[in-house]
Amino acid sequence: MVAMSAPFVLLGLLAGGPRHGYDLKHAYDRTLPRAKPLGFGQVYATLGRLERDGLVSQSGQEREGGPDRTTFALTEDGRRKLAGWLAAVEEPAPHVASALLAKVVVALLAAGPEQALAYLAAQRRAHVDRLRELTRAKSQPGATVGDVIAADYAITHLDADLTWLAATIERVATPHPGEPS
Structure with a gap:
């Protein structure tokens, strides 16, 4: 790599x-x-x-x-x-290394689903705010093609995180058989 x-x-x-x-x-x-x-x-x-x-x-x-x-x-x-x-082609990362993932897992283990859901909701708001900021930055006067493609890159990653956050909120909020409630 x-x-x-x-x-x-x-x-x-x-x-x-x-x-x-x-x-x-x-x-x-x-x-x-x-x-x-x-x-x-x-x-x-x-x-x-x-x-x-x-x-x-x-x-x-x-x-x-x-x-x-x-x-x-x-x-x-x-x-x-x-x-x-x-x-050289960049290989996809072989491991997931994310503070976001770690915090959700630790919140579930240490504090339970309610704390994890509170964290997920707060994180989702932060991601949406950043998404709006980047979207505005792309249309600023003087934005270069480099500014726009960098913002697009960040927006794509935020979109993926938001999709994961939504799915995770649903999973955490829905009790699963075999898990303590």
Whole structure:
């Protein structure tokens, strides 16, 4: 399984031409607006590792009214590595790892169906609120195609969670034979 990672995103951003770390950080944040933000320290540490591994090289220095900024360019090895990553199909996750699932199961075990139903109802409201927020964000003036596809991705996952929440509420609310009531 190949994981999405900041190094590959930085390689992808460098595929368009040389850039310095400050520009890469801001391009990352603009390109993946709903992803966890990338810190400047992480950008420079990642560039150092990519350079060490021969995937990027220093291509010059820029000064834009501030300190010197080293620009980095993608090497041929970097282009090959990026192409391989882009060609690799992401396998579906083999395990379910979700705080949402864990909380529902623990609520059922520790507090019983009433507490689990209260949690499920509160979580459903939070999901619906987030769904509305993302739907509004897609229609904001200046929303880029990256903003819209990131929102669509998040909305699809929220929709799946909402479907699961509805089914789980029904299952928890309906007593099952053989289970203590």
